[in-house]
Amino acid sequence: MPNPSTTPLNLAMRLAGYGWHILPLSPTSKRPLANCPTCTPTRGAARHPIDSCPCLPAGRWCHGVRAATTDPDRLTAWWRSQPHAVPGVAAGPSGLILIDLDTHATDPPANAATELLPGIDLTGHPIAAHAASIRTGLDTLALLARLRGGTHPWPIDPDHQPVVTVTPSGGRHLWYRAPAAPLRQAIGQLGWQIDIKVGWNYGIAPGATTAAGTYTHRSGHLTAPGYPPTWLAREVARVASPVPLQRRHPYPPPRAPRPDGVPGRYLTTVINRGAAELAKLKLQDGRQRRLSALAYQAGGLLAWSGLPEHQVTSWLIAAGEASDLPTRLAARIVHRALLNGIGSPVTPAALRHALPA
Ligand SMILES: [Zn+2]
Ligand SMILES: [Zn+2]
Incomplete structure (x- = not known):
């Protein structure tokens, strides 16, 4: 009972x-x-x-x-x-920032100096020496804390204590009170195996049980989540706030990681190729259509790929942004087309002969 x-x-x-x-x-x-x-x-x-x-x-x-x-x-x-x-x-309606630290069994990116923290190049930085020992999102956040001068990803000061939840796969959810400044209505990647969810996004309640297991509330006050430390608030704003157009994207389109398993690799290859094509298109109309087609295709492959929807969504939005589409527009296109694609799943059998090398 x-x-x-x-x-x-x-x-x-x-x-x-x-x-x-x-x-x-x-x-x-x-x-x-x-x-x-x-x-x-x-x-x-x-x-x-x-x-x-x-x-x-x-x-x-x-x-x-x-x-x-x-x-x-x-x-x-x-x-x-x-x-x-x-x-x-x-997230947004509850006044929260949700940070997911994953522990997926995938290899860290090949070029840790440029790919662990999207938009931050660690080449030549003394901290790059620590990049080699990164295994999970917890490690990536600790690296970011070190880079930005924080002593610890989650300070013990009660004003800054997030609600910490342990996920069934051993990852962590850190939920902080959102700052007053509006954050963009999307999800972003703060680093390798670190996703941020703000605005119209959601997370699983601490204490809830899914088919995968229980999300165990570990620490922090549910009635009063702390504010992120200043360095983390700045990083969240960097990834999750609108940025002036002229200051955007000195970096190339993000490369989706290549998880184990052919279906996941297939979909990440599709997204990477699409992102590269997208970045080459000159007209905004063309980029919108290409992003929509890419998200629709990704939606069809999503169930078969086994990749988490939030991950694929954030890659697609990032691909749109990297081609210089405004964030809100990219998010709107991706959400709509991905959902339509999910409604028309592609039969894996028809794909087996067409897998990329
Ligand atoms: Zn309706
Ligand atoms: Zn309805």
């Missing part, structure tokens, strides 16, 4: 009581529960504008993170209908 204080509904209600905006996620895919048929785009059709969607005022969970709420009646109705849904927490 499960302890009633730990049911998903109880967890959702408790966190909503702290002012966190909650949405229901699938326990297996960890993605938002499916939209109603009206809100599900058919292949090729445009999604309707969320701001005028009747489902949200009517209290349905369509459009994922956009439906997140603190309303106890709405949460009760959702979990009465889907008692096993996993509570997710919307």
Whole structure:
């Protein structure tokens, strides 16, 4: 008999009581529960504008993170209908910055000096000597802390203590209070195996259990997450805030890592090639169309690839940005086309003869 204080509904209600905006996620895919048929785009059709969607005022969970709420009646109705849904927490509406530190078993990038911390070149820097021992996102964040003069990625000072959660795979989620300045509505990569989620993005609630296991709240106060230390706030703003156009992208399009396994490698190759082509296109119209086609293709391959959706989303948005598309536009194109692609999954069997070397 499960302890009633730990049911998903109880967890959702408790966190909503702290002012966190909650949405229901699938326990297996960890993605938002499916939209109603009206809100599900058919292949090729445009999604309707969320701001005028009747489902949200009517209290349905369509459009994922956009439906997140603190309303106890709405949460009760959702979990009465889907008692096993996993509570997710919307970053922006809850006033949070979510930092994911992964421990995926992939090799660190070949050129650690330029690829561990996107946009930062460590070539010739004394700190580059530490790059060789990097194995996980925790190591990458410690390296960044050292580079920026912080003593530790998460200071012990209570004002700066994040909510720390241990993920089933041994990674960490660090949740900080967001600064007052608006952050862009997207996700970004702070470093190798470090993702940042702000704005209309979400994370799995501390204490929740998915098919992969439990997300264990380790430290920090759920009622009062700390502010990031100054050096980290600056780094987050560097990656997650709009940047003046003329100061953008002295660096090449990001290269997606190549995880083990043919399907994951196939999709990362597709994205890398697409990003390289995108960067060469002169007209913004052409870049928009190419990014949309690339995201649609990636969406079709996503389930088969086994790569996490948030990762693929951030690579695609970064590829759009690197071709000088405005961030918001790139994010909008990617989210729409990727979702459409996910709705038309590609059959892996048809691909097996066409794998890139
Ligand atoms: Zn709907
Ligand atoms: Zn809708």
